[in-house]
Amino acid sequence: MSTVxxxxxxxxxxxxxxxxxxxxTTVGEVLTTLVAAHPGLxxxxxxxxxxxxRFMNVFLNDTxxxxxxxxATPVGDLDAIVLLPAMAGGCSTAGCCSIARIPAxxxxxx
Amino acid sequence: MTTELLxxxxxxxxxxxxxxxxxxxxxGLRCRSCGRPEPLGPSYVCAACFGPLEVAYDLDVVRSxxxxxxxxxxxxxxxxxxxxxxxxxxxxxxLPVGSSPLLSAERLGEAIxxxxxxxxxxxxxxxxxxxxxxxxxxxxxxxDFGMDTLACASTGNLAGATAAAAAVVGLPAYVFVxxxxxxxxxxxxxxxxxxxxxxxxxxxxVNRLCLEIADERAWGFVxxxxxxxxxxxxxxxxFEIAEGLGWRLPDVVVAPIASGAMFTKLARGFDELAAIGxxxxxxxxxxxxxxxxxxxxxxxxxxGSDIIEPVRTPDTIVRSLAIGNPAEGRQAVELAxxxxxxxxxxxxxxxxxxxxxxxxxxGIYTETAGGVTIAAAEAARRRGIIRRDDEVVALxxxxxxxxxxxxxxGTQPRPAEPGVAGLAPTIPASFSAFExxxxx
Numbered sequence: 001m002s003t004v005x006x007x008x009x010x011x012x013x014x015x016x017x018x019x020x021x022x023x024x025t026t027v028g029e030v031l032t033t034l035v036a037a038h039p040g041l042x043x044x045x046x047x048x049x050x051x052x053x054r055f056m057n058v059f060l061n062d063t064x065x066x067x068x069x070x071x072a073t074p075v076g077d078l079d080a081i082v083l084l085p086a087m088a089g090g091c092s093t094a095g096c097c098s099i100a101r102i103p104a105x106x107x108x109x110x
Numbered sequence: 111m112t113t114e115l116l117x118x119x120x121x122x123x124x125x126x127x128x129x130x131x132x133x134x135x136x137x138g139l140r141c142r143s144c145g146r147p148e149p150l151g152p153s154y155v156c157a158a159c160f161g162p163l164e165v166a167y168d169l170d171v172v173r174s175x176x177x178x179x180x181x182x183x184x185x186x187x188x189x190x191x192x193x194x195x196x197x198x199x200x201x202x203x204x205l206p207v208g209s210s211p212l213l214s215a216e217r218l219g220e221a222i223x224x225x226x227x228x229x230x231x232x233x234x235x236x237x238x239x240x241x242x243x244x245x246x247x248x249x250x251x252x253x254d255f256g257m258d259t260l261a262c263a264s265t266g267n268l269a270g271a272t273a274a275a276a277a278v279v280g281l282p283a284y285v286f287v288x289x290x291x292x293x294x295x296x297x298x299x300x301x302x303x304x305x306x307x308x309x310x311x312x313x314x315x316v317n318r319l320c321l322e323i324a325d326e327r328a329w330g331f332v333x334x335x336x337x338x339x340x341x342x343x344x345x346x347x348x349f350e351i352a353e354g355l356g357w358r359l360p361d362v363v364v365a366p367i368a369s370g371a372m373f374t375k376l377a378r379g380f381d382e383l384a385a386i387g388x389x390x391x392x393x394x395x396x397x398x399x400x401x402x403x404x405x406x407x408x409x410x411x412x413x414g415s416d417i418i419e420p421v422r423t424p425d426t427i428v429r430s431l432a433i434g435n436p437a438e439g440r441q442a443v444e445l446a447x448x449x450x451x452x453x454x455x456x457x458x459x460x461x462x463x464x465x466x467x468x469x470x471x472x473g474i475y476t477e478t479a480g481g482v483t484i485a486a487a488e489a490a491r492r493r494g495i496i497r498r499d500d501e502v503v504a505l506x507x508x509x510x511x512x513x514x515x516x517x518x519x520g521t522q523p524r525p526a527e528p529g530v531a532g533l534a535p536t537i538p539a540s541f542s543a544f545e546x547x548x549x550x
Binding site (some may be wrong): 005007008009010012037043044053055056057059062064066082084085086 | 153154155156157158159160161162281315316318321322325419420422435437
């Protein structure tokens with residue numbers, strides 16, 4: 001069983017548990033098992049298309065899984081998985097960056 | 111504005127220099143992805159979708175009280191724009207941050223083919239970098255929230271800024287940095303009395319560790335759990351540029367990109383000024399610069415992708431931009447693309463040459479990120495993104511004394527000779543010895 005560390009903002013879905021022991025041979029399997037045990041995490045861990053939520057960074061033994069084999073990265077019994085926010089993301093806020101969306105002027109002479 | 115009103119944590123203050131702040135100007139926090147409102151507090155992640163939080167304002171309220179005349183009557187510094195910053199009032203204590211000069215750089219502009227080049231010299235802040243702006247806002251909020259310890263994950267400039275701001279408000283500071291950071295930046299933070307914790311690994315390793323610490327300790331990490339407030343401080347660069355140009359926007363802004371937060375907040379700053387009627391809404395192209403040895407945002411821009419492929423091991427002299435997994439990378443790509451700008455990847459040799467040019471043509475000694483900015487302006491000019499007659503504002507965000515060896519990168523040491531500047535040999539303290547060396 002590997003250990004998954006749950007960030008505070010998601011602990012409401014794990015009944016307050018900070019460390020959850022979960023089975024699986026890959027990171028993807030571990031997270032799927034985790035969601036099966038704690039269904040409230042589903043919408044936060046995965047996007048509608050089944051891919052990892054783009055705001056979620058997953059680390060295996062302190063290494064970003066994007067530097068490994070992403071969700072296919074093999075996991076051993078003594079491995080530790082940490083879920084952390086990416087603190088990044090789109091620009092969906094109304095009004096944000098609207099200056100930039102105005103087409104550039106031609107010539108730009110004054 | 112559809113966000114539910116969540117309000118200020120305390121009543122608006124009266125300040126003799128800034129007047130009474132209007133009630134209701136800050137609506138609370140809001141998820142940038144799903145729009146879900148959150149109460150104003152030291153949080154940075156949406157509980158519903160894990161997206162990043164930002165501060166939401168009611169700009170109608172701001173418009174009703176803020177005018178050019180009100181701003182111009184206030185003292186210099188970032189608090190001139192108080193109504194557009196997420197603080198309850200002007201802080202009782204703090205460093206004099208902001209109002210850095212906007213300088214005409216005719217000689218440098220001529221060298222890189224831009225007729226109207228202006229330099230926003232933000233190395234003039236108290237700890238010699240633009241980070242003082244973001245930290246001032248974050249620390250003001252940390253004090254409001256009653257936090258008893260400040261902290262940050264830093265590529266260098268933030269270390270000094272956080273340490274100094276903590277000293278002024280009398281709080282301890284923990285500064286986490288990559289262990290191979292430039293020594294001058296570590297000494298700088300130590301001088302202010304901070305605890306500096308060198309971490310084995312890259313900045314991204316430092317950042318990951320700090321995210322875990324921030325989850326477990328009630329410390330105010332300025333760029334993590336105070337990030338919604340911290341990021342807002344960079345808007346003041348945009349406010350000052352617009353005010354410095356006589357309340358209008360430039361054709362192009364050129365800025366360095368590390369996390370991408372400052373780059374994108376420039377657009378938000380211009381947008382807010384237009385929304386409250388202080389400037390005419392005109393198009394601005396945003397040009398960003400990254401070091402070629404750590405350029406995940408420039409790579410995404412070049413490939414036309416909005417997916418940022420993280421860089422595991424940065425390889426560049428530009429430590430202050432060496433973030434392999436940038437928090438706002440996607441947004442920076444969107445901004446550069448939608449504005450008709452670009453994001454340039456700059457080799458270290460070009461960065462060093464740009465540092466020398468700024469120093470030797472304009473008398474401005476900038477750190478490596480500033481060299482990247484100037485080289486990015488030149489690269490964008492070569493590719494036609496910037497036109498010769500554009501009005502271009504380049505942001506030099508840190509002082510060259512923080513990266514003292516960088517300007518020599520890629521050059522051979524060359525002693526001074528008569529008529530050739532450089533380091534002369536040591537000579538006896540006699541007039542005849544000097545004359546002999548000069549006439550040899």
